[in-house]
Amino acid sequence: MKIVVFGLTVSSSWGNGHATLWRGLIRALGAQGHQLTFVERDQPWYAENRDLHDLPGGRLILYRDWSDVLARGRELLDADALVVTSYCPDARAAEALIHERGRGRTIFYDLDTPVTLGRLAAGEPVDYLPEDGLGRFDLVLSYTGGPALQALRDRLGARRTAPLYGHVDPAAHRPVPPRDLFRGDLSYLGTYAADRQPTLDQLFVEPATRAPGQRFVLGGSSYPADFPWQPNIWFMNHVAPPDHPAFFCSSRLTVNVTRADMAAMGWCPSGRLFEAAACGVPIVSDDWDGLDRFFTPGEEILLAGGAQDTLDALALSDAELARIAAAARARVLAEHSSEHRARELVGLIESADDAQAAAA
Template structure:
């Protein structure tokens, strides 16, 4: 069996870890293709206390102590794998994990840097000439990214990467699907995202401004870090919403909002995990405008696109919007074209080609 050592933030917890469902979808689909995946995650940021899932049967999970000693011991396990993946945003001494895992990998192993926040990583690399990734880009086999399109590919190639391929978010239809509605999630518009500095301004425009413009409408805000006291009276902050509740959260409101972070919106071609999770639940999705949205969903038929907060407010109050039909069309589209099985086949082919080139 083909073995992967995958070093990332967390497979078991989505707490302050937006990449969790992305990792789960990719790893589960790779397992179905015959890969034996061991996911190595540090015990940091209180994630272990907020697990969403138990260790699954489609991956081995090793939770290592968040210390230099724990890190040093864990990276040596990369030597057992045919493919060694180090993701960005691990959350503990990322630079040491990059150096340690890639150094421990066998000479014939495929080495991959998987960037789940390419705009942030690229910005860091431009300002930090001593970052170890500079030394590794020309030596490892490829960079895979959470998204970013041609702009990110060009940037990584300019920095020396042999190959850079975006592997976009997708849907795991066994996990995210239509579900019964729940009264606690009823609203006119719901939004789920942790509070982050480069998301603040766009959330204010696309979520809080519509709430102020439509005081009679009900708005729900899920995610960590939001202060109820600073929100309009018609906005309810739910706090962290575990993945077990995501389907009901997406199915219960009339519309579900997606707001890209500043860096993602500027780069384009980086649909968030939430886009596919909401569409996979049959939700009527409203998204802020970003380059490439039509690559994944057809505006006006499978998704509603808003240029600003006024557009969002107008959509909420427009009686001609058939939210159920838009949600059904989005569900059909993502199940046909944007499943994690589609993404995993692409990854599998990339690994096979890289292994053949190494052997040659």
């Protein structure tokens, strides 16, 4: 199968969660014999922080102006599936192009569904959506399942929806030796987000305040100067994807904090959950509807509603934490790898073909 994606970025993991997901999915699709081309606008801020130049298992096309894409139209549009993603900077132009000239199934993949629906509810513009909604697409995929799928049909006219959840590439995220630079009792990895901060305060900052003798390590970009730093919090600015396994594996326990819109809607697992689990690191996470679909609470993941829950998790024995981590890693390898998601994607495209044929 030949797939072409018009997306935000795969070449830079700076300040976005899309890149790592696409890298794993593209590698898996390539291993399964499929060809994926990722079409990305060469944005200055990503160019300055580019951490991938060759795309294993696929092909990367960077363009400066949309006219460069139009000049390669015949080459790009000769595909079995044509995908436009949320936050693609030229989404509307790409949507018009694939519907007017593409031969394959047209797909919209919203990797940010809670944000999309939240902005619509607030009356805010969403410039990566077509002005007439999603009704022209053969298939609308969502990083978020559950009620979000019905909302995409009701609010945006999507005719056929399906979840394509987050995942992890076990070749990129696996147990590795700890590194002194990242060593700590509790870690957190994530870009700063104001809506995530209250929960991060409860599950990470307050425990650091109450456990001054333990070492807390935070990695991520865009943190403001007024972040409530504590003397026992060590900060790593933008931990690059190749360093994620060492970052996770250097702490006894890692915290997952879900963005407010994602937590409120539920059924939206962060890629960090799968990454940490694949690295064999125990996770303590905020709770949200649908989380038990991905990990069994108490057996494969620890849940926290406040600082004391985090401190209680830190007080568990090394043997208990290792048992939880091993169970989570086994679950991820069995159900949430990039290979599994790649097969799901191909199956969804094929079923869209079948539905189109039946309708004809």
